[in-house]
Amino acid sequence: MSGTRFRILGPLEITGPEAGSGPEDGSGSGPGGESGSGTDAGGSSISYTPRAAKLRVVLGTLLVRANEVVSVDTLIDELWPTAPPRTATTTLQVYVSQVRKLLRSADPRHGQDALVTRSPGYVLRAVGEELDAAVFEEVSERGRRALAAGDFASASRLLRRAVGLWRGPVLSDTPHGPLLESAAVRLAEARMTALGERIQADLRLGRHHDLVGELQSLTAEHPLREDLRLHLMVALYRCSRAAEALEVYGVLRRTLVNELGIEPGPRSQRLHRRILEGDPALLHPGGEPQAPAGRAAGEGPAEGRAAMGRTAVRRAAVDRAAVDRAVMGEVTGPGSAHHGDGCLPGADPSFVGRGAELAEVERMLREDPGAVRVAVTGMPGIGKTAFAVEGAHRVADDFPDGRFFLELRPSDDRTPLTADEAVRLLHDVVRRADGTADGGPRESLASRRMLLVLDGADSAAQVREVLAAAPGSAALITGHRVPAGIDGLRTVVLGALTAGEARRMFDGAAEPSAVAEIVELCGGHPLALRIAAGLLGARPHWTAAALAARLRDERTRFGVLRTGDVQVRGHLLAAYASGAGAERRAFRLLGLLPPGEFAPGHAAAVLGLSEGDALDLVEGLVDAGLLEVAPGGGYRLPELLRLLAAEELSAREDAATVRAATERMCEAYAPQAEALTTTGPGPVPVPTAAAVHVHPVRSVRTAHPLRPVPARLARVAYEAGLWELTVRLAGGVEPEGGEEDAEGVCALALEAARRCGDRTAEARMLRVLGDLAWQWRRPGPAREHYERAWAVADDAGAREEAGRALVGLAELCLDTGAAPEAAELLRSAVTAMPAPEHVRGRYEACRALALVALESEGPDAARVWFGRCLDLARELRDVRLEAYALRSLRALHAPGSGGAGQPLETRPGVWRLRPRFSGASAAWASV
Structure with a gap:
């Protein structure tokens, strides 16, 4: 498609070379209503942009996912977000056909190959400079690397070119469904990042006079973006307009407090102080604040550049600003100012939850206030810092000599305090709190009983020196890693907020189900939840449901979870970058594992290591706060860290490495899935009235003791082309999305079985699809699947699968009251499964024969068959099937067991009302 250009950074535009002569029919109007007239500014190309809104939606969706498979379901959701018509699939095929015709018109030579069908949808190919969004991302990345390398002229030129590609909001003339909306948010955030980096490069080039007007316009348009306000403050200060720069800070603070209930961030506060003090370094290029912590631009595979928001400037001595930082602690949010309580920052009034953890900290500090050391x-x-400050305020009465906050690892670009610096700072802080003059007599730290909040501990040695200077004082120590080697240390690990605690951040939100989804998508992470709640408060036109929809796309979630220069991703990335290379690689690869708890063996598989070596890395990640120990004894990657791991994996590992790790992971889960395939992933039944009367024609399912594997594993295996593993995993999956999700996984496994030529597996998946259709009361599709399963199994000589397909057909007959036909099919099924290894198949046949006997002969006849089921279940050693047979036998002895309208458990966990029958042709009760 070398002659076609796609533009989505603004209204949709598709142009082709003038030599393409426009639409094939020569009518002046292309397929689907596209314009066949008009040229670009240079007069060398013709527009083929479709006028029809639905075609623009299809094209836009394919273009924002260019060179990726876009599923049919995704396209349908985009075209009809609320209620797709029954003919949605057929209508979509018509639209795709029109798009193909349009592309052929735009480029007769290559257009026919641009849009290809790839299960489960379509791929639109766009390479090189054909797509403006791809050009934007490539050029902005080059500009980012130039900025990191100090080549500010090249950075400014490249980033200006990248931002110049934008003609308006993404696909501004196209209706947005969920995918286009999330893509628009992601790209808009990327544009603002590139714009901010271009302004940063221009400031380094001394172009502050030229930037003032642009920045004033941008801050009016984006009032909550702190980075733009900071750039404007620097530009104004360099233009000798310090008073206006201070006013910009005042407007920023009022906006954040009124809209979000938070104070400006540490960088804004430091810049404000520097302008107040008339810092001469700000007058020169290079003296402005740098970008917030994040991945260093141009960081290569060696990952040696883990500077993450730090500079090479090192302090030779402790200065007054360092003392100010230690006293104030720079805890952002309301109440962070000095309140006269020693040097402890004020409690955060928006602090919520942590009741159990705070009670434990109180208990530990009160039981031995003179020497206890608690690591948080x-x-x-x-929220470690906020938690420690809250805990310190709660026990204030137990520490009459003062509560002091010492920031050991400053949040700005400076290096962590050394142990000597920290001790000198503590002496200075205590002296200032006592009101004594500098250099005058002061009481020894050793004789005081204080509570020290040591925030951001960098090493055990650093902490030990401070504690040695104040041996009679208690300490609350915060940090990503527990400083091992400190005598008497106790540890409190903070995890996600509970659902109830998290909901308190959204007081006033009228959509509890949407709020619950937001909490889940944020993984209960306090910072993410605070930002989400702030966004809802700042944008009254947003609903909780709309915010939840924006957060669903994993690729853009971090872009949504930011306000000003406060962003979740930067916090997580800084901790990730501080680890050793082996830990960082392990963290990335563990992102392949499905959400939820995993065992050390699963980690070993995905890392390609022995279990012992893998456990060492996993425990290191736990110490770094990048993994959690799960309640069940395994490990868990918290939701937002899982997204970061996936992001880093995509950026830093090659496709061969990822595929090999994926294959090892799937191999590790396959035995678990195969065990469920053998025993059946059915539910543990719940024989209660509540389980029956709500929907008697549907199953009531609970978790099986043998835990199913997540459905996404089968999808991952399929996408990696691991056909045999897809089949092995599919038998024991746990669908996350109900009936459609279960059928989708089975359909993938069916296709995989066909690709690897496994006819028995093909028959099995067809039979499972029949079971799903039967369970959801769709007898037509169920019959079709069972008949196809029987034909494939019979042709392949898979006798047990053939027999089980016949059992399914028999149950369909029984549903309609055709008991004689059901009995005939079941006799054929038993005959088809004579071998000793066909025990499970014979169990299913006997179960169905018991149901036939119950309807046509009565309870006594049914007992014989359920008794055989019990013997076969014990032979299988399957406690679930054995329990079902015992329950059925007990039910037959219950009073009224032969009566009409009584609940009947037809399969383990599947309940239905008893039929009203008259002889062999009885009909099922209407429900």
Whole structure:
């Protein structure tokens, strides 16, 4: 498609070379209503942009996922977000046909190959400079690397070119469904990032006079973006307009407090102080604040550039600003100012939850206030500092000599304090709190009983020196890693907020189900939840449901979870970058594992290591706050860290490495799935009235003791082309999305079985599809699947699968009251499964024969068959099937067991009302 250009950074535009002569029919109007007239500014190309809105939706969706498979379901959701018509699939095929015709018109030579069908949808190929969004991302990345390398002229030129590609909001003339909306948010955030980096490069080039007007316009358009306000403050200060720069800070603070209930971030506060003090370094290019912590631009595979928001400037001595930082602690949010309570920052009035953890900290500090040391740890952004400050305020009465906050690892670009610096700072802070003059007599730290909040501990040695200077004082120590080697240390690990605690951040939100989804998508992460709640408060036109929809796309979630220069991703990335290379690689690969708890063996498989070596890395990640220990004894990658791991995996590992790790992971889960395939992933039955009367024609399912594997594993295996593993995994999956999700996984496994030539597996998946259709009361599709399963199994000589397909057909007959036909099919099924290894198949046949006997002969005849089921279940050693047979036998002895309208458990966990029958042709009760 070398002659076609796609533009989505603004209204949709598709142009082809003038030599393409326009639409094939020569009518002046292309297929689907596209314009066949008009040229670009240079007069060398013709527009083929479709006028029809639905065609623009199809094209836009394919283009934002260019060179990726876009599923049919995704396209249908985009075209009809609320209620797709029954003919949606057929209508979509018509639209795709029109798009293909349009592309052929735009480029007769290559257009026919641009849009190809790839299960489960379509791929639109766009390479090189054909797609403006791809050009934008490539050029902005080059600009970012130039900025990191100090080549500010090249950075400014490249980033200006990248931003110049934008003509308006993404696909501004196209209706947005969920995918286009999330893509628009992601790309808009990328544009703002590139724009901010271009402004940063221009400031480094001394172009502050030229930037003032642009920045004033941008801050009016984006009032909550702190980075733009900071750039404007620097530009104004360099233009000798310090008073206006201070006013910009005042407007920023009022906006954040009124809209979000938070104070400006640490960088804004530091810049404000520097302008107040008339810092001469700000007058020169290079003296402005740098970008917030994040991945260093141009960081290569060696990952040696883990500077993450730090500079090469090192301090030779402790200065007054360092003391100010230690006293104030720079805890953002309301109440962070100095309140006269020693040097402890004020409690955060928006602090919620942590009742159990705070009670434990109170207990530990009160039982031995003179010497206890408590480490507070957890994943980045989990609220360790706020928790420690809250805990210190709660026990204030037990520490009459003062509560002091010491920031050991400053949040700005400076290096962590050394142990000597920290001790000198503590002496200075205590002296200032006592009101004594500098250099005057002061009381020894050793004789005081204080509570020290040591925030951001960098090493055990650093902490030990401070504690040695104040041996009679208690300490609350925060940090990503527990400082091992400190005598008497106790640890409190902060995890995600509970659902109830998290909901308190959204007081006033009228959509509890949407709020619950937001909490889940944020993984209960306090910083993410605070930002989400702030966004809802700042944008009254947003609903909780709309925010939840924006957060669903994993690729854009981090872009949504930011306000100003406060962002979740930066916090997480800084902790990730501080680890050793082996830990970082392990973290990335563990992102392949499905959400939820995993065992050390699963980690070993995905890492390609022995279990012992893998466990060492896993425990290191736990110490770093990048993994959690799960309640069940395994490990868990918290939701937002899982997204970061996937992002880093995509950026830093080659396709061969990822595929090999994926194959090892799937191999590790396959035995578990195969065990469920053998025993059946059915539910543990719940024989209660509530389980029956709501929907008597549907199953009531609970978890099986043998835990199913997540459905996404089968999808991952299929996408990696691991056909045999797809089949092995599919038999024991746990669908996350109900009936459609279960059928989708089975359909993938069916296709995989055909690709690897496994006819028995093909028959099995057809039979499972029949079971699903039967369970959801769709007898037509169920019959079709069972008949196809029987034909494939019979042709392949798979006798047990053939027999089980006949059992399914027999149950369909029984549903309609055709008991004689059902009995005939079941006799054929038993005959088809004579071998000793066909025990499970014979069990299913006997179960169905018991149901036939119950309807046509009565309870006594049914007992014989359920008794055989019990013997076969014990031969299988399957406690679930054995329990079902015992329940059925007990039910037959119950009073009224032969009566009409009584609940009947037809399969384990599947209940239905008893039929009203008259002889062999009885009909099922209407429900």
